[in-house]
Amino acid sequence: MKKLYLAVLGLCSLTAAHAQFENKLYTCDKETYSLLKNLSESQLGKGSIYLFTTTHQDLAWLDHIDACIADRDTLWLTPFLERLQEDPTFKMDIEQTSIVMEYLHRHPESKPLFDKYIKEGRICIGGTFIQPYEEMYAGESLARQFYLGARWLKKNFDGYQTLSYFNVDVPGRTLQMPQIMKKAGVDNLVISRHERGLFYWKAPDGSKVRTYTPGHYIYFYNVMAKEDTAAVKEIGKEAVLWYTKYNDVKKAHTVMPAMLNYELKWDQKPVKNTPVFIDKWNQVEYIRQYGERKWEKVNLPKFEYATADNFFNALDLSTQNLPEIYGERPNVWLYIHGPSHEQAITKSREADRMLPAAEALSASRALVEGTFNAYPVERLNEAWKAKIYPDHGWGGNGGVMTDNEFRRKFEFAYAEAKDMISDQAGFLAASVKTQQEKGRPVVLFNTLSFARNVPAEVPVRFEEGYARGLVLTSSDGGKIPVQLSEVTHYADGSIESAVLHFVAETPSMGLNTYYVNPSDEAVQVSHQAEDNQLENRFYKIELVKGGIRQIWDKELNQPLLQTDKFMGGEIITMRSFGNGAGEFDAVQQPDMEGFDKTTLHAADWEMVENGPVYTSYKMRTPIRHAVVEQVIRVYHDVKRIDFDVDLLNWEGVMYREFRMMIPLALNQAEVSYEVPYGALTVGKDEMPGAAGERYYVENSKQHPRGIGNWISASSGKVAVTLSSSVAVADYIDPTENPVGYTILQPILMASRQSCHYQGNSYFQPGDHSFRFSLTSHESGSIAREEQGVSANESLVAVYQPVQQKNAALAEQTSFLTTNNSLVKVTAFKKCEDDNSFIVRLYNTSAEEQKVKLECMGQAFDLIKTNLIEEEIQPENEIVLGKYAIETYKLKMKK
Helix, strand or coil: CHHHHHHHHHHHHHHCCCCCEECCEEEECHHHHHHHHHHHHCCCCCCEEEEEEEECCCCCCCCCHHHHHHHHHHHHHHHHHHHHHHCCCCCEEECCHHHHHHHHHHCHHHHHHHHHHHHCCCEEECCCCCCCCHHHCCHHHHHHHHHHHHHHHHHHCCCCCCCEEECCCCCCECCCHHHHHHCCCCCEEECCCCCCEEEEEECCCCCEEEEEECCCCCHHHHHHCCCHHHHHHHHHHHHHHHHHCCCCCCCCCCEEEEEEEECCCCCCHHHHHHHHHHHHHHHCCEEEECCCCCCEECCCCEEEEECHHHHHHHHHHHCCCCCEEECEECCCCHHHCCCCCHHHHHHHHHHHHHHHHHHHHHHHHHHHHCCCCCCCHHHHHHHHHHHCCCCCCCCCECHHHHHHHHHHHHHHHHHHHHHHHHHHHHHHHHCECCCHHHCEEEEEEECCCCCEEEEEEEEEECCCCCCCCEEEEECCCCEECCEEEEEEECCCCCEEEEEEEEEEEECCCEEEEEEEEECCCCCCCCCEECCCEEECCCEEEEEECCEEEEEEECCCCEECECCCCCCECEEEEEECCCECCCCCCCCCCCEEEEEEEHHHHCCCCEEEEECCCEEEEEEEEEECCEEEEEEEEEECCCCCEEEEEEEEEECCCCCEEEEEEEEECCCCCEEEEEECCEEEECCCCECCCCCECCECCCHHHCCCEECCCEEEEEECCEEEEEEECCCEEECCCCCCCCCCCCEEEEEEEECCECCCCCECECCCCEEEEEEEEEEEEECCCCHHHHHHHHCCCCCEEEECCCCCCCCCECCEEECCEECCCCEEEEEEEECCCCCCEEEEEEECCCCCEEECEEECCECEEEEEECCCCCEEEEECCEEECCCCEEEEEEEECC
16 A cells, blocks of 8 residues: 555656645645754654634624624534534633633523533633733732632532633733732633743742743634645744744653634634644645655644643643743733723722722621621622623723623622622621710721721711710720811701711721710811911922922921922823724823813912811812812821812813823832732833733833822832822823923823724713822831722721610721731631631732731631632641732631
């Protein structure tokens, strides 16, 4: 038979000199011949090309959400399940669990098929609920991606452990994601829009995950769109990377990945061509050049259907040394969420804070009652599911519907959290043994894991004739300075309603009680305030038309502002031409067309409130296409200045942007900002160099940045930290003749366009409200983290609770206490699996930290778990490595 086949080859050489694939022979040009010959002679020649097949799906982009759900059913999952049944060699990847959930909702009868193919290793499902903009969510929201991802898969598919997380579209990676993944049991990451190859991606604690990028996820789809000649050559070129840089373990079975990832409404010819092409490729045993009679026997790696997990598992055996990359990749597409969907993302950020607070108060109630009967498990689950549902597919075709649905998800999560907080705080306040003779009680709750001394706001109402003035005392009888706003009066002049303002001390994750009584005493102030200047024990402030000329820190003996170009707190507007997301290699910057700023309109400040707690000033001024109304509130007993900015009557003109400017008098300032479970220092904590593929701007030079609660700048011994209600901030002067010093700039909003050719415009007309808080402190102080977060998380107030008959809680109580200020608690909740408590903590420092927990003096057994609450081992103490995120189960002893 061999002689007969050689004769056939000889005949082919005479009659089909220009043939491509024919039987087991491939005829090609000189370059392709050389590529295939070298591939055959490499260690990859006897290996495999692992073809893992999926379709990349934003929740909605090609169409609105419901249309995409139907398409994922009819155009993808249903035919692919049939293909799995028909072809026992076929395998597939599904990038995220939400797609499986929605399919099972439509086809519950398909569950046994998923069970079967998952057990056979022929379906791999990604370990997260959706594919998020990682920096857009707080740490707990990212953790819950794996609760509804990897954990859900284990619970619903007989212990199935997925090993891979897919996020192939977004050109952005947050700093701590490798640690979050690793501690959820997910070892591998599939991305794109990053230079082709394999590497370990490391987090600050040293955790690392294997990361594969095909360059762009469309790469192999494009190869399959080519004629055979070009496709073979391209695969030959691609193989060079995999046998020169990887597959370095001798005698191991070598592998090369080929990821067929496409979107459903693209041309399907490349998809249909794939099995035809790989069948031709797999038959090739001989190659020759055009016009040559001579042919050569080759061993080419064979295509095999595989999953992402198959590839990474094979990689363990074939490749010993992978390069390591540390750091964050700043998101190039960040304009699509915060600035272009301001009101939706504001609700998202509020829910990021309030859902953990709702859990903490619910857990505190369970601790007090000794039972989880009142723990709102289902409400919390549904709220979290809504909170983390919106992915990276804002805008697109049908984008108005998609954007509204995403916003409704955030609003639902926020409303549910707010309601649960009210319920649980109300119960706990009623459990406090208040003393009627001390006055009318106000119970304040702190849901953060450190003691706080912060402004509190408490709405109150009184019966007619009760009081013309008020006095506030602590539980031990000490007088507390109090100030009233929004006061209404009865006809007799007594107070009907008001908002109490005072600075409250509260313990870690606990409560404190204050008492209100009537008073006729005159209000005393100890500061100096005029229409254009103010001085208290912390700051000396000078106001000018349109902004703040100077803030002098009296403790640090340091001017904070450099106002030769912009005033402090000044609002500017620029042209912001561009898309929320798109095929660009750097964030699209604003320009000077139509530039305007509040100081050009010469509006005066008006002192509107002046009392013992704070002094506030108000300014209202026109700016191009809107009106700016700004209130500055300077507190006298805490080192804090609040900025309330309302952008009113915004006309929704396209391609405009608004920023608030805080120009700093700090030489060569180092800028840092909060990221999920940590902080990033600009110029130090980014991935080195540029991402590659089409992204050639260095990561450290990408700006603006997606931030968490705060952005900070420090120089020498002085630091300024700005808490922010918005998700995106800059620090480099974007205007003409830019200054060299740092300007902290929260980006209020931008009216950009979806990059989808049928996508919507992000007009965002109407009124928008923003809130910021500024403080200054010594560089390196924990005040950066604590005050940066605290200003965004208000105390929860309950006025005049109806005391329970068996009320026994002390007037000052801490439900959960830590003894280490460098370790922060991000979750205090009921365990998912039993009636234990879960505490998640992270270390803010570069040194190992030990910490002790106390739960109202109750004894408990301590068990370390992974991120998704699977038990690892009992522990006697809590030790966190540098920048570590750790989760513990507390089993209360009876």
